[in-house]
Amino acid sequence: MRRYLAIALALFTVxxxxxxxxxxxxxxxxxxxxxxxxxxEKAK
Structure with missing residues (x-):
């Protein structure tokens, strides 16, 4: 869990x-x- 939080925080910071x-x-x-x-709109 801690690892995922660290990865999410790093991505947010970047x-x-x-x-x-x-x-x-x-x-x-x-x-x-x-x-x-x-x-x-163009695809309409």
């Missing part, structure tokens, strides 16, 4: 470091959502 801030993380998620929405 994710936050990749976009520098929590706000940046939100922007990255927003851009991903927009890309999915645009792809769905």
């Amino acid at each position: 994710t936050l470091a990749a976009c520098n801030t929590v706000a940046g993380f939100g922007q990255d998620l927003s851009k991903g959502g927009n890309a999915i929405t645009n792809s769905a």
Whole structure:
């Protein structure tokens, strides 16, 4: 259990470091959502 928690914490830290801030993380998620929405609209 401890090992999984350590791995999850490491992945979370890397994710936050990749976009520098929590706000940046939100922007990255927003851009991903927009890309999915645009792809769905084009597929209609």
